[in-house]
Amino acid sequence: MPTLPREQPEPSRLESHEVRRMAESFGADAQRYDRARPGYPDALVARIVAGSPGPEVLDVGCGTGIAARQFQAAGCAVLGVEPDERMAEFARAHGLEVEVATFEAWRPAGRTFDAVIAAQSWHWVDPVAGAVKAARALRPDGRLAIFGHVYEPPAEVAEPFAAAYRRVVPDSPFSGQPARRPLDMYRAGYAKFADAIRRTGRFDAPEQWRFDWERSYTRDQWLELLPTTGGLTRLPPDRTAEILDAVGAAIDSMGGCFTMLYTTLATTAVRAGTS
Secondary structure (H helix, E strand, O other): OOOHHHOOOOOOOHHHHHHHHHOOHHHHHHHHHHOOOOOOOOOHHHHHOOOOOOEEEEEEEEOOEEEEEEEHOOOEEEEEEEEEEEHHHHHHHHHEEEEEOOOOOOOOOOEEEEEEEOOOOOHOOOOHHHHHHHHEEEEEEEEEEEEEEEEEEOHHHHHHHHHHHHHHOOOOOOOOOOOOOOHHHHHHHHHHHHHHHHHOOOOOEEEEEEEEEEEEHHHHHHHHHHHHOOOOOOOOHHHHHHHHHHHHHHHHHHOOOOEEEEEEEEEEEEEEEOO
């Protein structure tokens, strides 16, 4: 996840209404979100497709359809479920069928799928209730795949960002977080997803997958992405600009670009049973 602010809400730090407001904020600029956010490793998509019994995919919290379009390109038929009408409208305009609802409230109406995926979205879903619902929506041997990126910028970018954020938004629950976090903290989150899946008794033993890759960002490219992250989506433009100026100056001091080391983590499990 981007260094401060983060997208996975921490219940001890955020009240439920704050979590809801953040979840509903990403559609404020759906076009920018889709343009700036990275896609997912082709190897991850291929592994999910190969490990599913067929091509029909349900994408939970599909957003603008970044992951869904990759699965379509791999030959899948994808239905998206997305609570934000603005994100859903963008995804529909780019060739994805989307139904507007939270996953908990969504009605499958007897439909079943070969895979249920959640790309950077499962932390908005009740983990146990969501896993139970996914099991009901899956065909025998269907696969649930929960995945997302860990992307911590280098300290030369992360620390000026954190300092600017604390200065500009001192009362934010994000302001007390460290500039960077170890990968193990994110892996622990995906292990908790696996525990919740196990507790349903409806899946075979969950697996943990990891994909490491990298991407170079220019100053402009990184400043395009940052406002699509959780703690910035609801800030007034002048506060956002002050934070971006600080980050931009840091990137300029590095020669105008930097390399991001990405890790994409996945928790995945096959639905147990034959009927």
